[in-house]
Amino acid sequence: MFIFKLDTIMKTDLVEIFQTIRAGVQPYATRGYTVHENSETGYDLYSEKNIETAEGKITERFFIGIYINGDTVEVKLNTEEFTANTPGLNHFDDQKIGFQISSLNDQKLSEIQTFIEIIHSNFKEKEWI
Numbered sequence: 167m168f169i170f171k172l173d174t175i176m177k178t179d180l181v182e183i184f185q186t187i188r189a190g191v192q193p194y195a196t197r198g199y200t201v202h203e204n205s206e207t208g209y210d211l212y213s214e215k216n217i218e219t220a221e222g223k224i225t226e227r228f229f230i231g232i233y234i235n236g237d238t239v240e241v242k243l244n245t246e247e248f249t250a251n252t253p254g255l256n257h258f259d260d261q262k263i264g265f266q267i268s269s270l271n272d273q274k275l276s277e278i279q280t281f282i283e284i285i286h287s288n289f290k291e292k293e294w295i
Contacts, residue, residue, distance in 0.1 A: 198295030207234040241265040
């Protein structure tokens with residue numbers, strides 16, 4: 167029996183990395199999210215479900231953003247009311263964490279896609295979409 171290991175292709179072109187991740191995120195626009203930015207350097211999705219909270223009415227909530235920023239691609243996810251203690255994640259602000267990427271292989275893409283699905287599941291559980 168022979169076992170072949172295929173070499174993983176490493177993407178380093180920021181536009182290609184951005185487009186690859188965006189292609190995986192675009193189907194979420196049919197799952198209850200609205201596109202707010204769709205440009206050559208940025209793509210983000212928001213939930214626009216009206217929600218009453220103790221602080222008042224919320225009419226939109228950030229879900230995910232992908233941005234070319236300098237020499238990296240940033241993938242930001244909303245972690246409001248959600249704790250994510252995964253090593254290697256960047257904290258962009260109090261409610262957004264994610265990835266800063268300058269190269270992308272299949273393993274990293276899978277990790278990003280899994281994290282997006284976890285945050286999406288959290289949005290569904292909270293009935294934010």
